[in-house]
Amino acid sequence: MLVSHAMLPISVGGLAAAVVANLWQAMGNQLCRVISVESDLSACFLRSIEAQVPVFWDIKKETLMAGLSCGEVSSLAWDVLQPTLSHCLSITVDAVAPLMRLFAHGFGDGLSIEAGECATAGLAGLLAARRDTDLWRSMGFDRSSVVLLIGTEGATDPELYRSIVDGAD
Secondary structure, three states, X not given: OOOOEEEEEOOOOHHHHHHHHHHHHHHHHHOOEEEEEEEOOOOHHHHHHHHOOOOXXXXXXXXXXXXXXXXXXXXXXHHHHOOOEEEEEEEOHHHHHHHHHHHHHOOOOOOOOOOOOOOOHHHHHHHHHHOOHHHHHHXXXXXXXXXXXXXOOOOXXXXXXXXXXXXXX
């Protein structure tokens, strides 16, 4: 079963470009839909794709997703991602904490995952797209979709992580 969609946290683009390069090599002209996900407080890739050239994002307020808080696109990543991104999404910080808690407290089977602030970005983007019927369809999702989600880190700040996962919704 081939991946139909890859939801990738984007930051400056290095990790996403590495994932896409491998997918592109394996899938060739059948490359899946590649969707970037970043914070709405530092959406430099989304703005760059809209402008069709890398643009600087002046970060006015830091996001909880510190690993995604970037104001400039990597030029090397741009060369890989600009021609392959099918969509760019930005998410708000409100999407992060509930998913961190869900992963931390498990899925009813005792299995838990230590997913930090950026690790939930792909799933948050997927859920946001699912709530928008037109966006969902435009992204080509259907019942047969196979989605690759990348979780980028665990508890990089253990005290903050604990306060979030032990907090209320």
